[in-house]
Amino acid sequence: MNAAGWHTFVVGLLAAGVARGTPILFATLGELITERAGVLNLGVEGMMLVGAMTGYGVADATGSAWLGLLAAMGAAAALSLVHAIAVVVLRADQVVSGLAITFLGTGLSAVIGAPLVDSKAAAARLPSASIPALRGIPIVGPVLFDQNIVVILGFLVVPVVWYYLYRTRAGLHLRAIGEHPAAADSVGIGVVSQRIAYVAVGGVFAGMAGASLSLAVTPGWVEGMTAGQGWIAVGLVIFAGWDPVRAAIGAWLFGAIRRLPLDLQGVPDLPLFRNPNLGYFLNMLPYLFTIVVLIVGSRESFRRRLGAPAGLGLPFVRGRR
Amino acid sequence: MRAGGWQVRLEERLESGARRSWMGPGVAIVAAFLLGAVLIAAAGLDPLQIYGHILHTAFGSAWGWSDTLVKATPIMLCGLGVAVAFRMRLWNIGAEGQLWMGAWAASGVALGWLPASTPRPVMLAVMALAAMAAGAAWGAIPGWLKARMGVSEIITTLMLNYVAFQWVCWFVFGPWSERGFQLTPQFPSSAWLPRLSDAAHLSPSFSGLTVHAGIGIALIAAVVVSLLMDRSRWGFEVRVTGDGPRAAQHAGMPIARNTVLALALTGALSGLAGMSEVAGVVHRLQDRFSPGFGFTAIIVAWLAGLRPWAVVVVSVLFGGLLVGGKEIQPAGIPQMLQGLVLLVIVGAEGIARYRLRVSRAEAGA
């Protein structure tokens, strides 16, 4: 393969990687915000599935992909509120409740979405948003400016979350309720209500993640179509050290790795990768990569003893130390 | 809330960490099924008909019971293992992958690592040992990562499920494939766990009953796990570490070693479940032979309050759910019900911490 061929390969991989990484990006940011508030939500996978199914179903029924996206956000947020009530109000175990949300979301989306699997009529999709003026820039153009609108939305959401977290009063309060809820409470910040709200925000993001899958990145609805991406998002939050910018880099890198097996099989110079047996091992890559990424992230926070919000996973009760 | 000079208040109970009674899980199951009925009705289906069908299919006949016990076997084995890990607050959600690895290793033994002429007891014992070793290794990896580097076992055990699945797929589609189909050749009969129907010559009522020796293995495992947790020094260490990790550390307990051991034990039991499934039910390895036994086991373990004998009982209930739900479309209903059961029990634990207190409202208060 010549230089031009490689160029096409790399650009194609990057562009597809960023696109594939976008659902994971939304899910990761949502979980990051939830965990920053001190709540662990392992239900991301379930919420994404409910979001993907609802988004596709509503888009199919109404013909509007945007309505689908909104409905997806609402449905996933509703599911996340179940978790919020269980763990913030009733102070149930966060791990088990999150697992329950994933089971419930997986089952629920399969039950309600069953008729949608056969729906041959392609539902409305979210439009792409290529910017003609910028699309022509080599490498950067196709990767950044010739993408679906959700991908562009992903680019915009990262700095917004960063700014919110580190530069606004609300973000300061968010960090405080996750680090030291009693301190936040003692200066009059409503820990319980804010935690519930941020769990719901996490749900909204997971819904966006699901809908961006079913309405843009891999359009259509199939049972269990997230294939563990929600779990990968939970892992990426640790890798990112609870920082939105690192989360974004991780998510896009991940998208590229998910895409890699497909692209490698198409490279004429590498017939090795056309061996179908290798496909199984290439398919393991994203999951093994998650483990590696976790090791890196955990070692770092182990060494510095920083990163995880100090109040993560612990219920808050006023006046109890 | 106030009514006629009386005020009703939600107040925390005096005793902390109130022990759950046997009634708790029962109420949770009923509540979950009621909620499920609402959701099923919302999806445009008839919940009564579906529940009736499940109940009748699973527990309405000897065949139903037999099928239920067949499904309960792997859930029971995985559930026992998960209960041990959870008791130490190790959130192993990788039982599914450990089961796959166990099935793979057992299949390897049956398909050629041992000759087909190997006597049945030897063959089955080696299969079981191989399966336990493979499952244990698959569980020990996250355990080691957790003990040495503090890597969250929740994610690693889950990710390894996907890896195990791809690994098995490769063998089933590739080296072990029977003429390119996605399954292996049938095992030699020396690698089959005995079934009740094999004894049909003793009593005609046994014919057609597929329940196999795996249920016996599972019950023995329950005895062993129960003794281990309640009587042994290791079980004491596990319980102390689960309830008070810092105190366990101060008492000089080998937490890192036990983390690896507990996850390896879960893996071994789940691996055994995989062996029991391929040797007792399908007699070959194929992709998608497990409808998520390892995940159901998590719910079962929690619902059983992590008590080994309760795991046995709850496994049978959930086995019935799987049998009854098999032919029901859409296929997600059993899984949805499982999620609801877990959610309700988790919520119920929260609610159980409170009680209603009725007192006279004070004037002007």
Add this chain to the structure above:
Amino acid sequence: MALPSDYPEPQQPAAVAMRSVCKRFPGVVANDDVDFDLREGEIHALLGENGAGKSTLMSILAGLYQPDSGSIRLHGELVRFRSPRDAIARGIGMVHQQFMLVSSLTVAENVALGMPEPRFLVARSRIEREVHALSERHGLHVDPSAFVWQLSVGEQQRVEILKALHRGARVLVLDEPTAVLSPQEVAAMFEALRALVDEGRSVVLISHKLDEVLRAADRLTVMRHGRIVASGMPARWTTREELARTMVGRPVLLDLQKKPASPGDAVLRTSHLAVRGDKGLLSVRDLDLEVRAGEIVGIAGVAGSGQRELSEALAGLRPVESGAVELGGRDATRWTTRERIDAGLGYVPEDRAVEGAVGALGIDENLALKAYRKPPLARGWQIDREKMTQIAKERIREFDIAAPGPSTAAGTLSGGNLQKVILARELSAGPKALVAAQPTRGLDIGATETVHKLLLGLRDKGVGVLLISEDLEEILSLSDRIVVMCQGRATGTLSAQDANPEAIGLMMGGAASEDA
């Protein structure tokens, strides 16, 4: 003899008047029909033993708890606080014993936390300027741009006070503010508080330290078992002994009687010990320490001087950076916790509910936490449950542990009884050396006396005891020798006869002793 009650009413207008306040918690009545008066421009000490209900009463004033009944008047006006926000808005600021500071945020961010301004964007530099101005004005010096985790305990306390002042607090409540400070820091803090009340503010000082209270407060209120036993008495009208009796409800021996020590060989020794803290910085440096059989060595120092890291390194819970630890004459630097326990090291950890015991398990199991590995409890791979119960019954009797039975969950015990369980476990193992970290923190006077007697008894039986405590009085009354720590170093060693609070205080602040 009762306390005088016919003292004159103060002239200043009332700041706070709490009437007939009742508050129940599961199992206890924390406040039973309590009246409390606070005047403008006074420092009012609220005294009582641990568990007397002082903190609960002030938490009600700060909006943290709602009273079951009773009323609060603020400057004559009836108020009702539903949350801390309400109380803050009405000018009540509380500095909790456990600081309410987010350690990953800066000083300025902590001060700004929860304030209505700025409404949206946080401009760090502006808040930092404001905090700086405020700290200069009140003589509470602290760097506004520093992260809280970088600050010493004394500085953190100043941040807490600044937080309250920034919110315009007119009434300032401080819960056990001196527990973590050196005598010199205490003096500086009282000076700053005096300046605040001179401007017309009011201060409530929750304390159980009699000397300090008599020195700093204008008036005193004493609580016992949730009730008021002395109300608004001028500090100069009473004495230390009288106060102690009022607090406890019976005469108290303030000084312990002890036999002279007869120390033997060294049982626990460190040389040039260096240990890293959680943040990776050296928390113990170049520490030489020797505990001989039959003596109590006290470690004095303000909170966070490396005591915790030292005790954890001795117990094998924290790796040693450099230097050596010796147990019974053998090098134990690389030994595991279990090896040290087997070599005869007992340990009473600082956090008894989390480190010393498992709340969900029974007393019997907690007593077996270390002994389960050996006979008679261990029988092959099994644990002998009957033996466990039998031993537990014996210990409950022997150590006078108040509990319904041997399987009672440790989490339901009072602090004093839980500490007795831990001591019973450690003492029954027949230790050669015992490290006791903050063994009486949070205990009432009766339990404290028991713990002190047990430690002295242990010493007289020939065990070497290392006593780590932030309570200087405890160190002075129990120790045969005293080592003072400051920023991880030993700044001095004193014999019991030479020791006095002033000299130790100087060393706690970093001044080396003359003979060092």
